[in-house]
Amino acid sequence: xxxxxxxxxxxxxxxxxxxxxxxxxxxxAYNVEGIxxxxxxxxxxxxxxxxxxxxxxxxxxxKQVDKLEDVLGVERHDHGHEVISKMAExxx
Amino acid sequence: xxxxxxxxxIKLLERQGIDTIAGIPGGANLPMYDALGxxxxxxxxxxxxEQGAGFIAQGMARVSGKPAVFFATxxxxxxxxxxxxxDAKLDSIPIICITGQVPLSMIGTDAFQEVDxxxxxxxxxxxxxxxxxxxxxxxxxxxxxxxxxxGRPGPVVIDVPKDVQAxxxxxxxxxEPGEREPSEGLIPAEIRRAASMIxxxxxxxxxxxxxxxxxxxxxxxxxxxxxxxxxxxxxxxxLGVIPTDNPLCLxxxxxxxxxxxxxxxxxxxxxVAVGVRFDDRATGKVPEFCPNAKVIHMDIDPSELDKIKxxxxxxxxxxxxxxxxxxPLIDENAxxxxxxxxxxxxxxxxxxIADADDPTSAYGVVLKAxxxxxxxxxxxxxxGQHQMRTAQVYPFKHPRQWLTSGGxxxxxxGMPASIGAALAAPDRPVICFSGDGSxxxxxxxxxxxxxxxxxxxxxxxxxxALGLVRQQQDLFYGKRYFASDYSRxxxxxxxxxxxxxxxxxxxxxEDPAETLKIALSEPGPSxxxxxxxxxxxxxxxxxxxxxxxxxxxxxxxx
Numbered sequence: 001x002x003x004x005x006x007x008x009x010x011x012x013x014x015x016x017x018x019x020x021x022x023x024x025x026x027x028x029a030y031n032v033e034g035i036x037x038x039x040x041x042x043x044x045x046x047x048x049x050x051x052x053x054x055x056x057x058x059x060x061x062x063k064q065v066d067k068l069e070d071v072l073g074v075e076r077h078d079h080g081h082e083v084i085s086k087m088a089e090x091x092x
Numbered sequence: 093x094x095x096x097x098x099x100x101x102i103k104l105l106e107r108q109g110i111d112t113i114a115g116i117p118g119g120a121n122l123p124m125y126d127a128l129g130x131x132x133x134x135x136x137x138x139x140x141x142e143q144g145a146g147f148i149a150q151g152m153a154r155v156s157g158k159p160a161v162f163f164a165t166x167x168x169x170x171x172x173x174x175x176x177x178x179d180a181k182l183d184s185i186p187i188i189c190i191t192g193q194v195p196l197s198m199i200g201t202d203a204f205q206e207v208d209x210x211x212x213x214x215x216x217x218x219x220x221x222x223x224x225x226x227x228x229x230x231x232x233x234x235x236x237x238x239x240x241x242x243g244r245p246g247p248v249v250i251d252v253p254k255d256v257q258a259x260x261x262x263x264x265x266x267x268e269p270g271e272r273e274p275s276e277g278l279i280p281a282e283i284r285r286a287a288s289m290i291x292x293x294x295x296x297x298x299x300x301x302x303x304x305x306x307x308x309x310x311x312x313x314x315x316x317x318x319x320x321x322x323x324x325x326x327x328x329x330x331l332g333v334i335p336t337d338n339p340l341c342l343x344x345x346x347x348x349x350x351x352x353x354x355x356x357x358x359x360x361x362x363x364v365a366v367g368v369r370f371d372d373r374a375t376g377k378v379p380e381f382c383p384n385a386k387v388i389h390m391d392i393d394p395s396e397l398d399k400i401k402x403x404x405x406x407x408x409x410x411x412x413x414x415x416x417x418x419x420p421l422i423d424e425n426a427x428x429x430x431x432x433x434x435x436x437x438x439x440x441x442x443x444x445i446a447d448a449d450d451p452t453s454a455y456g457v458v459l460k461a462x463x464x465x466x467x468x469x470x471x472x473x474x475x476g477q478h479q480m481r482t483a484q485v486y487p488f489k490h491p492r493q494w495l496t497s498g499g500x501x502x503x504x505x506g507m508p509a510s511i512g513a514a515l516a517a518p519d520r521p522v523i524c525f526s527g528d529g530s531x532x533x534x535x536x537x538x539x540x541x542x543x544x545x546x547x548x549x550x551x552x553x554x555x556x557a558l559g560l561v562r563q564q565q566d567l568f569y570g571k572r573y574f575a576s577d578y579s580r581x582x583x584x585x586x587x588x589x590x591x592x593x594x595x596x597x598x599x600x601x602e603d604p605a606e607t608l609k610i611a612l613s614e615p616g617p618s619x620x621x622x623x624x625x626x627x628x629x630x631x632x633x634x635x636x637x638x639x640x641x642x643x644x645x646x647x648x649x650x
Contacts, residue, residue, distance in 0.1 A: 016210055016222065023214050063395035069219040069239060 004033065005054040006081040009065065010073040013039055013046040017070045021048065024064055030057060036083050045072070049083045093264075097226040098123035098257040101190065104233040106133050108269045110161050112152065112515050113137070114145035118165025120205060121192025123257035125163070137515065137544060140536035142169050144508040146176020147534065149187045151512020154495045155470060157308065159186040159240040160512070166192045167205030170251070171212065175502055178216040180247040182499025183329060184306060186240035187247045189213075195255035196224065209251040218246030226259040230267050237270030244393040245306055275392060275410040278417055282407040286364075286388045287421035289405060290320060293362035295430045297382075298322045299345065302329030302498065303367015303391060303411050310491040312415035313366060314338070319419060321427040322364070323434045325353055327374050329498040330367070332488040342434070343443070346374035347634045348480040350443035351647070354632075354640040356434050357382050365389045367411045370400040371499065372636075380639035390414050444646055445485055446628075451604045454553060457622050458482050460605060461523055461551055464612050469521040470495065470513045474506035474530030477559035478551075480630045482525045504533030510548040511541055521612065522547070528554040528584070538591035541617040549612050550593075550619045556581045557626040566627075567644060568635065577626060588619035599623040 011017050018037065025032050034051030052058065066074050095103065101124055105113070114137040117125040128136055139145040145162040152160035164173045170191045180187045194203040210222040219239045221232050229252075236248040290296060304313050310333045317324045317340045324334050325345040334341040342353045354376075357363070363385040368374070375381040378401055389396070389403035390411055397406040407414050447453035451460035458481055462469070471486055472495040473479040479496055488494055495513055497505035510524035531552055541548055562576040588595035594611070598620060601607040611618045631645030 016214070016220070019211060019214055027215055060395065060399055067393070067395055 003054045004051055004080070005058065006077040006084050007050045007052060007062065007065070008075040008077060008081060009048040009050070009071055011046050011048055012070040012072070013043055014070070017046070018048075020068050020070060021050075021065065024068065025052070025061065028057070028061065030061055034084055034087065036087055049081055051084050054078065094260055094262045096123065096127070096257065097229055097252065097259050097261065098127040100226065100229045100261065101233060101252065101257070102127040102131050102134065103266070104229070105161060106131060107266060108233075108237050109158075110134055113161050113163055114139050114148040114512070115163025116142055116145060116165065116169060117163075118169050118192060118205065120166035120194055120254050121163060121169070121252075121257070123254065124190070124192065124252070137511075137540065139508070139540050141534065142172035143176050143504065144534050144537035144540065146173050146180075146187065146189065147505055147508035148512035148515065149189075150176060150180055150185050150505075151472065151495060151509035152516040153180075153185050153187050154509070155492055155513045155516040157306070157492065159188055159237050161188045161190060164189065164191045165205065166194055166209065167207045169205075170207055170209040174212060174216060175500075175504075177213060177247045177249065179497050179500040179502045179505065181216050181218065183497065184245050184302060185247065186245035188236050188240055189247065189249045191249065191251045192257070193222070193251045193253040196253045197255070199253065209249065213249040216247070217249050220249040221251065223250060223252045223256050226256050226261040227263070229256070230263065234267050234270030238273060239270075241270075241272040243273070243275065244303075275413065278407070278409045278413055282405070283414065283417045284421065285405050286390070286407050287418055289362060289386060289388055290322070290364060291423045291425075295360045295433070296320070296322050296362040296364060297342075297357060297360040297385075298324040299327070299363050299365040299368055300324055300330045300333045301327040301366065301368030304330055304333045305367075305491045307367065307392070307410050307412040308491070309412035309415050310334070312412060312419065316415055316419055316422060320422050320425045321431055323356060323431070325349075325357065327368055327371065327498070328483055328496065331483060331486075331494045332491045335489045336487045344483050346376065346640060347636075348484060348630055348632065349640070350484070351441035351632050351643055352437040352443070354634070354643060355437050355441055358384075358641055359433070360385045363387045365403070366415070367391060369396045375400070376634050376640035376642075377638055380641065440648070442648065443484065444648065448485075451608055452598045452622060454478070454624050454628050455481055455485055457551060457553065457598070457608070458485055458525065460608055461612065462487050464609050465521045465523055469493070469523055470510075470517060472496065472506045472510035472513055472522065472524040474524070474526040475501045475503045476527040476530055477555075477563070477628075477630045478525045478527045478553045480560070484630075503530040505530075507531060507548070507550060508534050508537045508540075510550070511537065511546050514546045514548050522549065523612070524548055524550045526550055526552050527559060528552065528556060528578070528582070529558045535587070538588065538593050538617070542592040545616050547615060548617050550617070551622060552584055552619055553622045553624050554584060555624040555626040555628070559626065560630070562626055563629050563633070564636075566629070567633070584619065584621050594618040595621065597621045
């Protein structure tokens with residue numbers, strides 16, 4: 001079984017952002033296992049949490065995500081993040 | 093002031109210094125065209141296909157180094173631009189495509205000529221915008237220029253709904269034009285480590301790519317090579333960085349390199365990769381590329397580092413700044429034994445150029461045209477055998493002299509790109525080498541060259557085949573030439589004349605060299621037709637997926 005990690009992205013909030021991020025993973029055949037997104041700062045920005053496999057391509061993925069104009073920051077949580085773990089309780 | 097969205101767009105483009113826009117009008121971008129018609133400083137070039145407009149913009153951007161703009165309408169106009177945009181993405185060319193879109197209220201209704209331009213352009217742009225209100229134009233247009241030109245350059249799409257173009261906005265001051273942002277500072281320890289590796293290397297090679305051209309640092313690259321006597325290979329995108337007649341220049345590496353070039357790389361103990369991305373056409377089978385070498389990789393884009401080949405040391409930053417900081421730390425070194433070994437390899441495994449003296453041969457026409465056109469000529473190509481032959485033998489002297497579709501390998505690139513080059517550099521000769529397969533893919537813009545009397549010289553080598561495809565069938569598919577020969581031939585002389593372009597045929601000329609000279613010196617656009625045999629290969633060739641050491645053809649005495 002693959003080890004999972006959580007990426008926490010700070011992004012601009014507009015209708016195209018999610019397609020930029022999901023498209024980046026999709027066209028590299030890299031599955032996003034879980035995803036959560038909430039607006040912050042009154043809606044100008046959002047935080048996105050992505051649950052992804054921590055495989056050998058992850059460093060390259062993070063660099064590619066970081067290059068996106070609408071991505072303001074990327075944090076990696078190798079021990080998981082409670083947004084994802086709490087969300088998991090709803091889908092057990 | 094109170095202006096419409098369309099007027100704001102045109103005024104902002106004028107403020108960015110844009111003087112030429114290629115494109116085609118349609119229902120959804122007519123407000124922009126109406127405003128453009130009133131501009132006194134921007135010339136419009138009406139193309140016959142939006143892909144041609146995209147490549148004209150690319151030609152301008154590749155020659156000038158500055159972002160260039162092109163226009164298309166919604167729906168089919170926008171979809172026609174996609175290949176030119178994807179091409180710019182792979183070669184890191186700063187172009188800005190402004191498309192019309194159906195009105196905001198109709199987006200998502202499958203309206204007439206509606207297509208999801210934003211969605212289509214996400215994977216092939218550096219960034220893209222769907223403009224949702226007229227006031228947003230005031231930051232989006234400058235942002236598009238900043239993004240296209242900053243860091244690693246690339247294409248940007250701005251999709252503007254028709255009602256946003258028509259809406260009025262009242263405002264006080266114009267925003268500043270968008271400019272290239274200063275790059276982030278270098279890490280001195282990275283520079284020092286690279287310098288000490290270069291100083292202690294016995295058999296280093298410089299591997300120079302398009303990033304050197306993008307950062308305008310060819311002089312620094314040459315200074316580094318000369319200070320420490322480092323033999324230098326260039327990528328397809330890096331041709332022109334080191335003058336081909338410099339003794340340290342080993343020409344292009346990879347799939348169609350001279351044998352000695354790839355053999356020097358086999359032996360090197362340090363590969364100094366500058367502004368390159370380790371494309372498979374350059375490296376061949378990656379685990380066997382430079383098998384004995386440590387690697388220093390310098391690039392402005394951190395995601396290129398360790399993407400394909402893990403480097404021993406990496407330096408992130410603008411290549412011009414890196415080289416400037418690095419050169420003082422490099423020891424002068426004559427490297428006599430390595431240079432002499434390189435010379436031996438060059439002598440024993442030279443680049444053999446068939447029929448170099450015959451201006452009606454595949455290589456001879458390239459060399460003769462180069463001699464006639466002079467050092468200031470800009471050289472564009474399409475994609476195919478003619479492209480690889482030109483890359484192999486053209487005597488390049490300067491950066492930004494060579495325009496070719498490297499990463500995407502787009503047939504149809506050359507002719508419109510050469511129109512763009514001629515627009516950006518009206519005082520320089522512009523030659524386009526094309527093939528009969530390639531030119532067909534944007535032949536309609538011969539009319540554009542004719543209409544605006546753009547003096548491009550198209551040298552069309554015609555083997556009535558898809559030459560590189562046929563060559564692969566010859567070598568790797570048991571000579572089963574399926575779908576690569578054209579069963580009947582087209583009369584390109586008549587076609588050119590039909591488009592109002594002067595045409596010359598070297599095949600029937602009694603003095604081909606003189607005919608070529610006349611064609612290159614006459615005013616306006618010309619087409620020079622050079623009939624060739626489809627059985628002439630481009631050698632040497634590394635089979636796709638093989639190691640660069642497994643070159644086919646081009647051996648001495650064979």
